[in-house]
Amino acid sequence: MAVCQQQPFLRPKTPFTGPLLGGLQEGKSVIIIGRVLVDANRFHVNLKYGSNSEADNALHINPRYEEEIEHIVYNTYQNCSWGKEEKSNCPFIRGQPFILQILxxxxxxxxxxxxxxxxxxxxxIPFNGVYTIFVDGMVELEFIGYQYPAVVPYKTMITGGxxxxxxxxxxxxxxxxxxSVEFNLRHRYGIAFHYLSLFDENKVVCNTYENGSWGTEEKSGGVPFVKDELFQVKISCNKNHYDVFxxxxxxxxxxxxxxxxxDIDIFEVYGQLQLIFVYV
Incomplete structure (x- = not known):
């Protein structure tokens, strides 16, 4: 079963300051999903030593677009001064979504x-004193999470069904x-909702497993995922049906x-995919 995670921040506004509950821990990841604004000159992500946005920066990640060659600057702010900059290429494209993971x-x-x-x-700076994340600049935020890595196959409980x-x-x-990419909503006797995308056949199959057998498949054409590209799936439970976005x-x-x-109390993920975060 999956370890209970800190609930993510969904569509937070910038400037954003949020807690990292329990502080940074070895083996956990901070995940930021967003979109760089079309006219962005820079934005920054900061892991703060302490519990407010004025604390020292253990890690400062600063994509910059206003110079001739776009790049990212990394640094630490300690004792009222910046340290030596480190740099890398910038894979975040203006106007495009991105995902940043910090393990x-x-x-x-x-x-x-x-x-x-x-x-x-x-x-x-010792990472175990970092309790806050601060994000600002020319970026729209979709999601900020703090978790242990999610591993496929993945299974987690749905508290209360x-x-x-x-x-x-x-x-x-x-x-x-x-x-394939597969999602299942389970109960103790079977699978209430089985969603399966098959890349080679370019189709989606939905079904229910009850009393030891599968029901009639519902098929549709066109897999909604692109290999090696980030996806966000939302499965909404309504009174009479599920909607998948x-x-x-x-x-x-x-x-x-x-x-x-x-009675539906388990959610599962299978397939050949890099799973980043599940929020139930």
């Missing part, structure tokens, strides 16, 4: 952008070798066959 290890922050390795930034109005969010990337577009409606929604 905490004993020696360094391992930083990836859009699923690709960017750099290791060695600790200059499903109810009309309940939404489930999934963020990830299908790999270049991906054959991919990157904000409705792609599927599936009428309830199993109607005891309170």
């Amino acid at each position: 905490v290890t004993k020696e360094a922050y391992k930083i990836t952008a859009n699923g690709k390795y960017l750099m290791d930034y060695k600790h200059r 499903l109810q009309p109005g309940k939404d489930i969010f999934i963020y990830g990337f299908p790999t270049k070798e991906s054959k 991919v990157n904000g577009q409705e792609v599927q409606t599936y009428k309830h066959r199993f109607t005891k929604l309170d």
Whole structure:
């Protein structure tokens, strides 16, 4: 079962200051998903040593667009002064969505952008004193999360079961070798909602598993995912059906066959994908 995670911040406004509950811990990741504004000159992400936006910066990540060559500056602000800058290329494109992941290890922050390795930034301030994230600049934020890595196959409990109005969010990337992306809403006797995207056949299959057998498949053409590209899936539970949205577009409606929604208490993810975050 998945470890209970801090609830993410959804569509926060900038400037944004938020807590990292329990402080940074080895093995956990900070995840920022957003979109760089078309006319952006720079934005910045800061991991703050302490509990407010005025504290020292253990890690400052600053994409810059106003200079001839776009790049990212990394630094630490301590004792009222900046340290030595480190730099990398900037994979964040103005006007385009991005995902930034910061994995905490004993020696360094391992930083990836859009699923690709960017750099290791060695600790200059002890990471276990970092309790705050601060984001500002010319960027729209979709999501900020703090978690242990999600691993496929993935399974987590739905506390209290499903109810009309309940939404489930999934963020990830299908790999270049991906054959399928699969989501299941389960109860103790079977699967209430099975959603399966098959890349080779370019189709989506939805079904219900009850009494030891599958029901009639509902098929539709066109897989809504692109290999190696970030997706956001929202599965909405309504009174009579499920709605599935991919990157904000409705792609599927599936009428309830199993109607005891309170009994649906497990969510699963399978397939060949890099799973970033699940929020139930």
